[in-house]
Structures are given as C-alpha cells and as structure tokens.
Amino acid sequence: MNKFPMVGVSGSIEHDEGKQYIVRAYMTSLLEAGAIPLLLSVDMDDEKIAQCFDRLDGLVLSGGYDVDPMLFGEEPASGLDQVTPIRDRLEMKLVDIAYRRGMPILAICRGLQTLNVALGGTLYQDLPSQYTAPDGVRAILHSQTSPSRYASHLVTLAEDTPIRRIFGASSIGVNSFHHQAIKALAQPLTTCALAADGVIEAVYDADKPFVLGVQWHPERMKEGAPLFSAFSDACLSFAGKEVHTP
Numbered sequence: 001m002n003k004f005p006m007v008g009v010s011g012s013i014e015h016d017e018g019k020q021y022i023v024r025a026y027m028t029s030l031l032e033a034g035a036i037p038l039l040l041s042v043d044m045d046d047e048k049i050a051q052c053f054d055r056l057d058g059l060v061l062s063g064g065y066d067v068d069p070m071l072f073g074e075e076p077a078s079g080l081d082q083v084t085p086i087r088d089r090l091e092m093k094l095v096d097i098a099y100r101r102g103m104p105i106l107a108i109c110r111g112l113q114t115l116n117v118a119l120g121g122t123l124y125q126d127l128p129s130q131y132t133a134p135d136g137v138r139a140i141l142h143s144q145t146s147p148s149r150y151a152s153h154l155v156t157l158a159e160d161t162p163i164r165r166i167f168g169a170s171s172i173g174v175n176s177f178h179h180q181a182i183k184a185l186a187q188p189l190t191t192c193a194l195a196a197d198g199v200i201e202a203v204y205d206a207d208k209p210f211v212l213g214v215q216w217h218p219e220r221m222k223e224g225a226p227l228f229s230a231f232s233d234a235c236l237s238f239a240g241k242e243v244h245t246p
Contacts, residue, residue: 002034003236003239004035004036005034005057005058005235005238006035006036006038006055006056006057007035007036007037007038007056007058007232007235008038008040008052008053008058008059008060008094009022009026009027009030009040009059009062010040010060010061010087010091010094011039011040011042011087012064012065012084012087013042013065013086013087015084020039020041020042021039022037022039022062023219025217025220026060026062026108026219029224029225029228030232033228033231034232034236035057035058035228035231035235038056040052040090040094042086042089044090049090049093049094049097050097053097056103057103057104058103058104058105058231058234058235058238059094059095059098059103059104059105059106060105060106060107060108060231061091061095061105061107061108061110061111061114061213062108063108063109063110063111063177064084064087064109065081065082065083065084065087065110066080066081066082066110066180067083067088067110067123068084069123071088071092072123073122074122076125077125077126077129077130078129079125079126079128079129079130079179080125088114091111091114092117092118095114095115095118095119096118099119099211102208102209102238103238104210104211104234104235104238105208105210105213106210106212106213106231107212107213108213108214108219109177109178109214109215109216109217110178110180111213112182112202112213112215113180113181113182115186115189115211116182116185116213117186118186119187119189121183121185121186122182122183122184123180123181123182123183124181124182126179126180127179127181127199128179131199134197134198137197138197140196140197140199141153141176142177142178142179143176143177143178143179144175144176144177148177148217148220148221149175149220149221150175151172151173151174151221152173152175153173153174153176153196154171154173154174154196155171155174155193155194155201155216156170156171156193156194157170157171157172157192157193158191161192162210162212162230163192163202163204163212163214164192166227166230167226167227173223174201174214174216174218175216175217175220176215176216177216177217178215181200181215182199182203185200188205189203189205189211189213190203190204190206191203192204192212193215199215200215202214202215209234209237209238210230210231212227214227
C-alpha cells in the first residue's frame with residue numbers, strides 16, 4: 001500500500017458568514033503531488049493542536065487576508081486591509097510547533113508573510129504606499145488583474161538554493177496577488193527569489209530540511225506543480241521518522 005503524507009493546511013476566515021475554508025486549488029495541488037491535505041481548525045486549543053501535529057507530516061500556510069501589524073509591533077497604517085486575529089494566533093502556534101519538530105513547511109502568499117512574522121520579521125503593510133523601488137527601477141504591479149493561471153512578472157531565483165533546484169531555472173514567471181510583503185527578513189530565513197523591483201518573492205531556511213515560502217500562488221498555475229511535488233517528497237521523508245516530537 002502506498003504511503004501518503006498527511007499535510008495540515010491553514011484556512012481562510014469569513015467572519016460575517018461564519019466560515020473557515022480552504023481554496024480548492026490548494027487541495028488539488030497537494031493531492032496531485034501525493035499528499036493528503038487536512039484543514040486545521042482555528043478553534044483548536046493547545047492540547048488538540050499538539051495531538052493534531054502528532055499525526056501530521058507537513059504544514060501549508062495558505063493565502064488570505066492581511067497579517068495584523070500588531071504582531072510585529074506596528075499600528076495599523078493607511079492601506080491595511082481586513083485582518084483575522086484568530087487565524088493569526090493559530091498560525092503563530094503552528095509555525096512554532098512545526099519548527100520545533102523539524103516538520104516541512106510550505107508557505108504561500110500570506111503564508112510567507114506569516115512565516116516571516118512568526119520568526120521575528122516585519123512587513124510592509126501596503127506596498128503601494130510604503131515601498132519605493134530603487135532608483136532607476138520600474139515598480140511592478142503586484143496585484144494583477146489578469147486570471148491567476150497567468151504569470152504577470154518574473155522573479156529571479158538565487159543560485160544554489162532549493163527553489164532554484166526545484167524549478168531548474170534562473171528565473172520563472174509568477175502570478176501576483178498581494179499588497180503586503182516582507183520588509184525586515186526574520187533571522188532564520190534567507191531570500192532566494194526577488195522581483196525586478198527588489199520585493200522579496202521567496203525565502204527558505206538553510207538549516208531545516210524543507211522550510212520554503214513563496215509570495216505568489218503556485219497552486220493556481222500548472223507551472224507550480226514541481227514545488228508541491230518537492231514539498232510532498234519532504235513530507236514523506238518526515239513521515240518515515242519514528243517519532244515526530246522533539
């Protein structure tokens with residue numbers, strides 16, 4: 001019988017409608033990569049979260065609304081969109097536990113920002129009003145109007161990094177649906193992809209088997225499949241360990 005790694009996925013919150021959900025593209029991308037995705041409830045207490053992790057082999061931090069700037073010591077600024085503190089609290093705990101256990105983490109869009117904040121970094125609350133491209137560099141539109149299956153700009157992949165090995169190219173086209181971005185990079189993380197205007201597009205932790213975050217939405221593009229395959233392989237390797245707890 002085949003072994004399929006179990007992957008916990010954080011979901012979005014719609015308070016007005018009383019919903020917590022995962023966009024289907026995350027689920028299908030993980031399933032096609034050979035993993036079994038499971039929604040992680042924001043209503044779990046610490047004991048249930050810990051027991052849940054005993055059964056998981058990987059963690060996906062998905063996209064969604066803005067990260068609360070209070071988490072990195074700032075007051076809300078002009079341009080900040082809706083925040084979901086209950087989700088923020090859960091994801092801070094998820095990152096902490098996954099890190100301590102050496103569990104593979106794939107962080108996508110908001111998930112990249114959450115990962116950075118959880119590890120001590122900060123964010124631009126609103127790129128259009130807070131970020132200026134270097135002199136002589138054209139600013140990029142980071143919230144495209146074209147369908148998400150299409151790339152809207154290129155990112156450069158750093159040499160000798162996991163993401164460069166995964167895609168086998170020095171640059172790739174990505175979609176873009178964000179107005180927040182990494183400002184101060186958390187100490188454990190290293191930048192591994194940049195947009196032409198200098199915005200950080202991907203990070204990783206060189207001291208962990210698989211901790212990788214991307215600012216785009218690979219689940220919405222067929223070209224993103226290699227990333228999910230690499231993550232699933234890392235989860236399967238983690239599943240082979242007899243004990244997940246430290």
